[in-house]
Amino acid sequence: MARAGLTVERVVQAAAELADEVGFDNLTVSALARRFGVKDASLYSHLKNAQDLRERVAVLALAELADRAASALAGRAGKDALVAFANAYRDYAKEHPGRYAAMQVDLTPEIAATSRADRHSEMTRAILRGYHLPEPDETDAVRLLHSTVHGYTALEAAGGFRHHPRDTEASWSKTLDALHALLGNWPS
Amino acid sequence: MARAGLTVERVVQAAAELADEVGFDNLTVSALARRFGVKDASLYSHLKNAQDLRERVAVLALAELADRAASALAGRAGKDALVAFANAYRDYAKEHPGRYAAMQVDLTPEIAATSRADRHSEMTRAILRGYHLPEPDETDAVRLLHSTVHGYTALEAAGGFRHHPRDTEASWSKTLDALHALLGNWPS
DNA sequence: TCCCGGAACCTAGAGGCTCTAGGCTATCAC
DNA sequence: GTGATAGCCTAGAGCCTCTAGGTTCCGGGA
Numbered sequence: 001m002a003r004a005g006l007t008v009e010r011v012v013q014a015a016a017e018l019a020d021e022v023g024f025d026n027l028t029v030s031a032l033a034r035r036f037g038v039k040d041a042s043l044y045s046h047l048k049n050a051q052d053l054r055e056r057v058a059v060l061a062l063a064e065l066a067d068r069a070a071s072a073l074a075g076r077a078g079k080d081a082l083v084a085f086a087n088a089y090r091d092y093a094k095e096h097p098g099r100y101a102a103m104q105v106d107l108t109p110e111i112a113a114t115s116r117a118d119r120h121s122e123m124t125r126a127i128l129r130g131y132h133l134p135e136p137d138e139t140d141a142v143r144l145l146h147s148t149v150h151g152y153t154a155l156e157a158a159g160g161f162r163h164h165p166r167d168t169e170a171s172w173s174k175t176l177d178a179l180h181a182l183l184g185n186w187p188s
Numbered sequence: 189m190a191r192a193g194l195t196v197e198r199v200v201q202a203a204a205e206l207a208d209e210v211g212f213d214n215l216t217v218s219a220l221a222r223r224f225g226v227k228d229a230s231l232y233s234h235l236k237n238a239q240d241l242r243e244r245v246a247v248l249a250l251a252e253l254a255d256r257a258a259s260a261l262a263g264r265a266g267k268d269a270l271v272a273f274a275n276a277y278r279d280y281a282k283e284h285p286g287r288y289a290a291m292q293v294d295l296t297p298e299i300a301a302t303s304r305a306d307r308h309s310e311m312t313r314a315i316l317r318g319y320h321l322p323e324p325d326e327t328d329a330v331r332l333l334h335s336t337v338h339g340y341t342a343l344e345a346a347g348g349f350r351h352h353p354r355d356t357e358a359s360w361s362k363t364l365d366a367l368h369a370l371l372g373n374w375p376s
Numbered sequence: 377t378c379c380c381g382g383a384a385c386c387t388a389g390a391g392g393c394t395c396t397a398g399g400c401t402a403t404c405a406c
Numbered sequence: 407g408t409g410a411t412a413g414c415c416t417a418g419a420g421c422c423t424c425t426a427g428g429t430t431c432c433g434g435g436a
Contacts, residue, residue, distance in 0.1 A: 006384070030422055042385050044424065104346060139354045140362040143340065146348070147363070148332065151339025158292060160334070166327045174328040175335070181375040187365050218393055230414050232395065
């Protein structure tokens with residue numbers, strides 16, 4: 001009978017890969033079951049429903065990205081840290097567009113509390129500590145930094161920059177320069 | 189028999205309203221037909237398919253937002269213009285979350301060429317002209333500005349900022365101050 | 377060794393959404 | 407009036423979600 005040997009972990013992992021291949025919007029329980037050579041209904045003993053699947057992919061992605069960012073940050077400070085952190089974000093989105101999309105959609109309170117709010121903004125704060133901003137300016141800067149990195153990543157992924165010949169890599173590099181300059185010269 | 193009197197315009201307008209109410213993801217042809225008191229199939233003489241519906245909503249939203257931004261920009265310059273433009277964006281996203289979401293997803297080349305690439309980034313350039321940046325810095329600044337405004341709007345809408353007590357309105361205001369300062373002191 | 381409980385997987389089926397093919401009916405121009 | 411056209415319909419196929427209720431594999435205890 002050759003069982004597929006499904007577990008929640010394997011299912012979610014495969015779902016993440018599928019999302020990267022076909023897009024997060026096209027991540028369906030049916031397609032996932034097909035990939036395992038299994039009937040749709042079989043997956044529902046591992047998943048609550050389709051929304052549950054998407055949330056689990058989001059949690060996986062948040063944890064993965066946090067790990068990468070943490071590694072990138074290790075031993076760095078100042079602008080080095082800023083650049084490493086931002087690149088970890090952007091590179092992850094390029095490598096795993098489906099997972100990155102998953103992270104954005106499903107920020108329900110419980111999910112967000114699980115991983116993002118904790119590790120991600122904590123790392124951002126760690127970077128900003130090098131710029132010595134008093135509160136509440138540091139919080140504002142955290143939000144600005146997140147916004148810009150996420151916004152750039154999202155717009156670039158959606159193809160929003162391809163109408164202009166300017167290289168997006170160069171603009172990205174310049175954007176990080178500008179953010180560094182801004183943080184070092186934060187308006188009072 | 190009391191016909192519903194459907195036209196493409198009315199259908200798309202209603203779709204935009206529906207998207208704002210139930211979320212862009214939940215915008216379906218079926219739900220729209222239900223709202224008109226009409227069978228699903230009837231809408232397919234006005235629409236090519238479901239994707240076509242979403243794209244039309246995106247085009248509508250892009251045009252509406254461009255109009256608003258243009259009005260907000262009229263007669264303003266410098267920081268006033270920057271703030272007015274950014275607020276037009278953010279306010280629109282708050283008022284019309286479904287339409288704002290529509291704008292992001294569907295940036296296929298043809299659609300984008302229709303409205304966004306033209307009017308939106310042209311207005312952004314008009315604002316930046318006040319800061320006298322040479323090329324390619326102006327292009328980089330356009331991308332940074334778009335990224336930050338969009339990123340902040342998206343993260344705020346997704347609830348990404350509600351884990352911290354700091355008022356999002358105050359952070360937004362400070363973010364615009366910071367952008368203004370940055371543009372006025374762009375690193376070479 | 378046997379059996380037994382739980383986990384893994386199944387079939388069957390209801391209900392929703394998408395979209396096509398083909399037919400009827402207001403309504404407006406002439 | 408009489409066509410022509412646009413607006414709307416029924417019927418139905420295909421895919422996706424999810425529930426209810428089986429059946430089969432597998433490890434651990436008597």
